Amino acid sequence: MQSTQADSEIEEEHLLNFVVNSLEEELTVDLDENVEVTTETLCEVLAGASAGGTSINHVCETTDDSPHANTVRGHLTDQFELDSVEAVGDTLLQRDALATLPDRPVEVCADLHLDPYYGDEDETEALYSSQAKRGTTTFHAYATLYVRVRNKRYTLAVRQLVAGETTSDVLAEFLELLDGLDLGVKAVYLDRGFYNSTCLKLLYAHNYAYVMPIVKWGETIQNKLSEGWSREIEHDLAGEVEFPVFIDCVYQQGRYDEHGV
Numbered sequence: 001m002q003s004t005q006a007d008s009e010i011e012e013e014h015l016l017n018f019v020v021n022s023l024e025e026e027l028t029v030d031l032d033e034n035v036e037v038t039t040e041t042l043c044e045v046l047a048g049a050s051a052g053g054t055s056i057n058h059v060c061e062t063t064d065d066s067p068h069a070n071t072v073r074g075h076l077t078d079q080f081e082l083d084s085v086e087a088v089g090d091t092l093l094q095r096d097a098l099a100t101l102p103d104r105p106v107e108v109c110a111d112l113h114l115d116p117y118y119g120d121e122d123e124t125e126a127l128y129s130s131q132a133k134r135g136t137t138t139f140h141a142y143a144t145l146y147v148r149v150r151n152k153r154y155t156l157a158v159r160q161l162v163a164g165e166t167t168s169d170v171l172a173e174f175l176e177l178l179d180g181l182d183l184g185v186k187a188v189y190l191d192r193g194f195y196n197s198t199c200l201k202l203l204y205a206h207n208y209a210y211v212m213p214i215v216k217w218g219e220t221i222q223n224k225l226s227e228g229w230s231r232e233i234e235h236d237l238a239g240e241v242e243f244p245v246f247i248d249c250v251y252q253q254g255r256y257d258e259h260g261v
Contacts, residue, residue: 024043029042041067082160090156097155100154106184112142128140128163142159167194167196192214224245
């Protein structure tokens with residue numbers, strides 16, 4: 001008799017059930033008896049929009065037997081505040097991630113995600129403003145904090161940025177979170193969206209080793225980077241913080257029809 005091997009693949013339905021059950025455990029939705037939509041349906045729409053990187057509108061329009069998008073948004077906005085939802089989401093992420101991480105110092109990453117907004121200017125009050133990019137200065141902005149182990153990502157926190165907030169506000173929250181976790185941190189890797197004097201001061205204050213690409217602001221750093229050899233220099237940003245810059249030069253040797261450094 002030939003033995004059968006257990007199916008170890010995770011099906012889409014299994015993952016959806018896991019997400020929906022986790023959300024229902026932590027987010028209590030108080031619906032009236034005469035409301036036709038269920039908590040499970042609301043969570044399924046949210047999970048579908050998140051997994052597909054799309055909108056509630058799109059999920060409701062393309063899924064059979066889904067409620068109207070305005071119905072879903074109405075119940076969600078009536079029931080929840082953004083801060084409480086973020087806190088619950090971070091708790092769920094950390095609960096499963098921390099139990100999986102190895103018992104050794106790990107690399108932690110912080111990324112800033114800017115999704116361009118091209119809609120009505122009257123509806124941009126709560127959106128994040130930044131330097132012009134892809135034809136707009138207004139964005140849906142999110143910051144993520146995650147651990148990277150063997151090219152796998154374990155998200156610890158997700159934070160939305162709105163009008164009036166800065167990347168240093170978010171980084172301060174992320175570093176406070178790291179301080180409170182039972183987690184050894186080898187180094188923190190940040191994208192260039194966090195390159196400013198306040199963020200650098202925070203990293204020093206929390207005593208974390210860090211790696212971050214610099215932005216070539218000002219003539220001084222541009223001149224230093226134009227000199228063609230690998231080295232370490234000290235750089236002063238806005239007269240507020242001094243930090244080491246490691247310059248790694250690559251000699252093109254004709255690659256891409258380019259020569260020099």
